[in-house]
Every structure is written in C-alpha cells, then in structure tokens.
Amino acid sequence: MFARGRDLPFAVRAEGSVVWDADGRRYLDAAGGAIVVGIGHGDAGVAAAMAEQAALLAYAHGTKFTSEPLERYVAEVATLLPMDDARIYPVSGGSEAVETALKMARSYHLARGDDERNVIIGREGSYHGNTLGALDASGRRSLRTPYAPWLGRAAHVPAPYEYRCP
Numbered sequence: 001m002f003a004r005g006r007d008l009p010f011a012v013r014a015e016g017s018v019v020w021d022a023d024g025r026r027y028l029d030a031a032g033g034a035i036v037v038g039i040g041h042g043d044a045g046v047a048a049a050m051a052e053q054a055a056l057l058a059y060a061h062g063t064k065f066t067s068e069p070l071e072r073y074v075a076e077v078a079t080l081l082p083m084d085d086a087r088i089y090p091v092s093g094g095s096e097a098v099e100t101a102l103k104m105a106r107s108y109h110l111a112r113g114d115d116e117r118n119v120i121i122g123r124e125g126s127y128h129g130n131t132l133g134a135l136d137a138s139g140r141r142s143l144r145t146p147y148a149p150w151l152g153r154a155a156h157v158p159a160p161y162e163y164r165c166p
Contacts (some may be wrong), residue, residue: 003074007020009021009023009027014029014041014042015040015041015042016040016041016042017029017030017040017041018041019041028042029041034090043133052067057133059159062090069092074088074090075115087121094128094129094134095128095129095130095131095134096129096130096131097098098129098133098134099129099131099133099134102120102133102134102137103133106118118153119153119154119155119156120133120136120137120152120153120154120155121156121157122136122138122139122154122156122157123139123157123158123159124139124156124157124159125139125140125158125159126138126139126140126156126159127139127140127143130143132147132150132152133152134149135147135151135153136151136152136153136154141154
C-alpha cells in the first residue's frame, strides 16, 4: 500500500513533456521539483545508451571501482570548471550532493583546527532535499516541522529583496 494520502492519476506512458494516464488523459509534465526529468520522456538515444550500459555493467560502487562512462563524465564536467586539476566527487542526486557539501565544509574547518564553525545558514522557504542534513538547510517550515527534534543547527534568513536595496 503506497502511503500518499490521496489518489493520483495512474501514469502509463510519456513522450517528451507529455504524460498519459490510464484513462487516456494527457498532462503537461511540469511537476519538476525533487524528481526532475529534464531531458523529457521517451528519448530513444537516452534509452539505447541506458540499455547498452546496463547490459555491460549496471552498477559499480564508486569507492571500489571506476568505469569508462564515469571517467568520461568526470572529464567532461572538469572542462566546465574555472580551475585546473579539479577534483570531482560524483554522487547519485541532489540531496546526496547537499549532504556531501555540508560534510566537506565541516571537514575543511576541522582540518584548519576550527571546530567552532558549525552553523549552516539557509534561506527561508528554500528546498535542498529530503535527507536530514539537506532538510536542515532547507527553510520550508512545513517540511521541517515533523522532523524538528532530529534537525541540527541550521539558521534561516530571508532571501534578499532587491526592491529595498539602494
């Protein structure tokens, strides 16, 4: 039983930015958010690349192995960065990326002997993910409130409002 609190349309297929439900109704897929599929649905080239890679190697843990597609991806990302010899740490998604960034920031300060810098500053109304660290950085009260006893030291400030800036 899927706990979601309300009935949803039953999606059966999609193409580009359109999703069809079991009754044949079409929807513009503008849901976005935490589960963005920015390339659209049904891209034959993407499906073929996924099938080809899955037939060769579906998964190899990043702390134990590397692979040709991963090395190619990292090399491509490195060309986009404004530095030489960039060090890249690929992760599985946005929440994990936020968690990793928080840990890196903490590790940086600890390595410098500064254990006092331990407050995360986030914006009110922001969303950074569903894992605990990312949720702590997020500023959406409705998402944070149920887990407040588990959350840490994040402080939240209002977003800049340019209308009042000189």
